[in-house]
Amino acid sequence: MRKRFAVAATALAALLISLLSFTAPAQAAVGLRVSGGKIYEANGSQFIMRGTSHAHTWYSSQTSSFANIKSLGANTVRVVLSGGRWTANTASDVANVIALCKQNRLICVLENHDTTGYGEQGGAYTLDQAVDYWIGLKSVLTGQENHIVINIGNEPYGNNNTSGWTSATSNAISRMRAAGFQHMLMVDAPNWGQDWGFVMRDTAATVFSGDPQKNTVFSIHMYGVFDTAAEITAYLQAFQTAGLPLVIGEFGNMHSDGDPDEDTIMSQAQSRGIGYLGWSWSGNGGGVEYLDQVTNFNVGQLTTWGQRLFNGANGIASTSKEATVYSGASPSPSPSSSPSSSPSPSPSSSPSSSPSPSTSPTGGTKTCSATYSVIGQWQGGFQAEVKVTAGGAAISGWTVKWTYADGQTVTQSWNTTITSSGSAVTANNMSYNGGLGAGAATSFGFLGSWNGTNGVPSLTCTAA
Structure with a gap:
């Protein structure tokens, strides 16, 4: 049980404390x-x-x-x-x-x-x-x-x-x-x-x-x-x-x-x-x-x-x-001191929905597969994740496509660039997550809207 006591609400003064100097923190080899x-x-x-x-x-x-x-x-x-x-x-x-x-x-x-x-x-x-x-x-x-x-x-x-x-x-x-x-x-x-x-x-x-x-x-x-x-x-x-x-x-x-x-x-x-x-x-x-x-x-x-x-x-x-x-992402070359307006992926170890992946080679043995998971859902909105996995050979890029059957739309995304044309959606890798070793995986996520039904679409993945 959480127990709290009321305290007298004293207005904070507008006066800001002076800039204080101290030794810069050492860089830790590991850890936050x-x-x-x-x-x-x-x-x-x-x-x-x-x-x-x-x-x-x-x-x-x-x-x-x-x-x-x-x-x-x-x-x-x-x-x-x-x-x-x-x-x-x-x-x-x-x-x-x-x-x-x-x-x-x-x-x-x-x-x-x-x-x-x-x-x-x-x-x-x-x-x-x-x-x-x-x-x-x-x-x-x-x-x-x-x-x-x-x-x-x-x-x-x-x-x-x-x-x-x-x-x-x-x-x-x-x-x-x-x-x-x-x-x-x-x-x-x-x-x-x-x-x-x-x-x-x-x-x-x-x-x-x-x-x-x-x-x-x-x-x-x-x-x-x-x-x-x-x-x-x-x-x-x-x-x-x-x-x-x-x-x-x-x-x-x-x-x-x-x-x-x-x-x-x-x-x-x-x-x-x-x-x-x-x-x-x-x-x-x-x-x-x-x-x-x-x-x-x-x-x-x-x-x-x-x-x-x-x-x-x-x-x-x-x-x-x-x-x-x-x-496993690397920091961007020019990190911002303020957070992105887009959320990050919230992956689940057991995807709520996982269709059989479609694989489309672009040449040689370069292949990839993709699975779609609904991570969270609320009235009118949802969060989803797509996991992209390279096949038996390393790839340098990927494109994932799907078509919504129930009128869903993507509103925000992260770790990918998403374009939509009607119900058709295309997701391309970013510069930092396109290259995958054989069998390696990455993921991207997005927020979307839905009304009535939020079915899981079938995906195709094309490797470069």
Whole structure:
């Protein structure tokens, strides 16, 4: 059960903190890393989180949630864990969580929920205790630096004695590094994550500089304190001005302490290239059931909040880009500091529909096949993926064609160039995914519209 306390909504001042200087982060050989206030994968591709949180510690049997979250376009899932405040998640359980994230091509943000509301809520753990938990899990976390982020402690201070956040957070980071953790670390703000006293905002540079790896990202939770566009933009701008990495680690479309401006939160995150993670997939209680994004963990029953987060303007389906550690894509020669307006593929390990591929050689033994999968579907819209596989010889390019029989249309696409003529659709490779070795595969995706029936078409694939 997710428990929150109302906080006094104090207007954020327009004053921005001064630009602060600190040593540039070292380039990590492996793993997600921070550079220039942004998050990058080990190969240099920028990664912008788009996803939600899943309360695994209370609903450990709901393992299908990982695939369901992915099916709606997310590239990240934040997983709630406990070291003992609730039933502890063991090393074997956490290893299975990581496997589920990787199986469903999601970056996994693992968070310890025991620290929630420390100093104000009875039973809350210290950040030092949270570090003890992570050290106990080190054997299953080591080697997963490309796939996971460690969120040391959820909302580690309530509204009491928040000045202690800075030293406690710095000490936690130092202990993690001394224990040998090479992972990107995430730290939550005090004031139940909302930082209305600006402790995190004003001391983040000190905390960041204290990380010997310079690989810490800050997480702000935006609920009722952030109910105006001015408050949201001022807070985000403060971190951008300071060149410090920030993600919106939680937010909702309403809350007992006020009405968050989720539209501005999402549009500002998109325009600034900042990650966001909604709260939460399902299972909320204690009067905040309105924060559920699906009803009873059923992906086919999106709530109003779930529709807004996944399918609305600047939502996950239209802005998410899958981590290249899964797609194998290389960074573009001139990467943009802001995310693409097109979503990334959300592949399923078990395509919902997979017709027998058609193969069309272009000469010699160069062949390819293609399969079409509907990844997610909602009223009037859907997301699909096409997987292209080379035959027995390497190919330098591919073209996939199909004809819709039910009036569907393609509205957006990624990892391909799509042209349509009536119901006929032609998809061509991009410069970076046309060359495939024998038996190698790539994928592209798109959003489309439908009405009445959304049948799966037959495909032809022509190799070059």
